[in-house]
Amino acid sequence: MQIIEVKTKSRPSTVYCGAGAAEKIGEVTRGKQLFVLTDTNVYRLYKEFIEEKFPAAALCVVPAGEKHKNRHTLFFILDKMLDARLRRNAMLVALGGGVVGDMGGLAASLYMRGISAVQVPTTLLAQVDSSVGGKTAIDHRGVKNVIGAFYQPQTVICDPLFLRTLPKRELRCGIGEIIKTGALDKGVYEKLKAGENRLFNLSFLEEITADCVRFKAGVVEKDECEKSGLRKSLNMGHTTGHALELFYGRRSHGAYVLIGMYFESLIAEREGILAHAYAEALRALIGKAVTLPHFENIGEAARVALYDKKNEGGDEISLIVPKDVGAYAELRLPVGRYIAYLQEIGGGIA
Ligand SMILES: NC(=O)c1ccc[n+]([C@@H]2O[C@H](COP(=O)([O-])OP(=O)(O)OC[C@H]3O[C@@H](n4cnc5c(N)ncnc54)[C@H](O)[C@@H]3O)[C@@H](O)[C@H]2O)c1
Numbered sequence: 129m130q131i132i133e134v135k136t137k138s139r140p141s142t143v144y145c146g147a148g149a150a151e152k153i154g155e156v157t158r159g160k161q162l163f164v165l166t167d168t169n170v171y172r173l174y175k176e177f178i179e180e181k182f183p184a185a186a187l188c189v190v191p192a193g194e195k196h197k198n199r200h201t202l203f204f205i206l207d208k209m210l211d212a213r214l215r216r217n218a219m220l221v222a223l224g225g226g227v228v229g230d231m232g233g234l235a236a237s238l239y240m241r242g243i244s245a246v247q248v249p250t251t252l253l254a255q256v257d258s259s260v261g262g263k264t265a266i267d268h269r270g271v272k273n274v275i276g277a278f279y280q281p282q283t284v285i286c287d288p289l290f291l292r293t294l295p296k297r298e299l300r301c302g303i304g305e306i307i308k309t310g311a312l313d314k315g316v317y318e319k320l321k322a323g324e325n326r327l328f329n330l331s332f333l334e335e336i337t338a339d340c341v342r343f344k345a346g347v348v349e350k351d352e353c354e355k356s357g358l359r360k361s362l363n364m365g366h367t368t369g370h371a372l373e374l375f376y377g378r379r380s381h382g383a384y385v386l387i388g389m390y391f392e393s394l395i396a397e398r399e400g401i402l403a404h405a406y407a408e409a410l411r412a413l414i415g416k417a418v419t420l421p422h423f424e425n426i427g428e429a430a431r432v433a434l435y436d437k438k439n440e441g442g443d444e445i446s447l448i449v450p451k452d453v454g455a456y457a458e459l460r461l462p463v464g465r466y467i468a469y470l471q472e473i474g475g476g477i478a
């Protein structure tokens with residue numbers, strides 16, 4: 129197990145990462161009035177674990193899935209916190225994937241203007257990405273994560289024990305964010321290339337999770353509230369990926385991030401930002417995690433990208449693209465050119 133400190137200005141957090149991390153739960157929660165939030169799927173799989181680790185906690189089980197990441201569930205959680213008579217020094221434990229983590233973090237930030245939050249991420253995506261960094265949110269009126277806060281957890285417990293029950297689709301989702309990290313960080317990239325034939329192997333994933341957390345911690349420490357633009361780099365692949373996710377919808381978020389990275393790497397290459405050999409190596413890595421479908425009407429999907437809240441509006445699309453191993457660039461393209469690229473590239477993939 130590794131211990132990674134995230135030294136943010138608002139509140140530092142400690143991440144316990146690796147086999148045995150869950151054994152820290154007793155120490156972290158000792159003497160605290162506890163409120164455990166989880167979802168129906170995780171509760172079904174980990175009921176005994178929860179009862180054993182949190183015997184005296186108030187428990188709140190919410191329906192699983194992104195469609196429940198809304199104000200109704202948020203207020204349901206806040207009601208349960210009140211019912212449990214949580215005091216200001218109580219602790220909320222969000223045990224689940226990114227949906228539980230995001231809503232739990234937000235509820236913890238709101239209740240009595242903030243009680244401590246502990247994240248126990250149970251999906252690969254939540255372990256390598258969402259549980260670290262303090263972004264919390266719900267979706268509202270069809271806009272993802274539009275109501276939220278930056279609120280750092282006190283502790284994050286990333287234990288690979290949870291990954292054993294995770295379906296392949298969800299593993300792929302996390303692998304999407306891991307490969308994205310590989311396109312930003314040389315060390316992660318080299319490990320990924322060395323292990324590209326065992327991307328879905330749990331011991332490989334366990335090993336690389338800590339590297340991804342350390343990388344994200346470094347970014348968040350320097351740009352906690354996404355002010356300097358550094359944290360924006362974590363959106364690599366997301367502009368196109370998110371547009372395709374909204375439009376076509378069937379695959380997981382991480383799969384679309386990978387497909388987005390694939391397309392954006394081709395665009396970056398054509399724009400002369402990215403050298404061919406590295407671009408090919410990256411795309412080969414992506415191809416180990418996801419199969420690329422043929423997209424009908426990709427121009428239409430690209431138009432959706434315009435409504436991505438990360439774009440500052442206007443007639444330009446902003447893409448974070450790989451430049452070289454461990455280096456990235458922001459590419460701003462006129463919408464027309466971006467759409468033309470996608471039509472050309474998307475149509476060419478069988
Ligand atoms: N805060 C951030 O910085 C950040 C970053 C990336 C993503 N996110 C958010 O994270 C969310 C996606 O997270 P996610 O992919 O974890 O989704 P999720 O929480 O919906 O989990 C995916 C599915 O896996 C199930 N599950 C969870 N743990 C399991 C386990 N151990 N075994 C079997 N099934 C399990 C869940 O019940 C759910 O059905 C999105 O809402 C996204 O906006 C936030």
Ligand SMILES: [Zn+2]
Nearest residue numbers: 305366381385
């Ligand atoms: Zn993502």
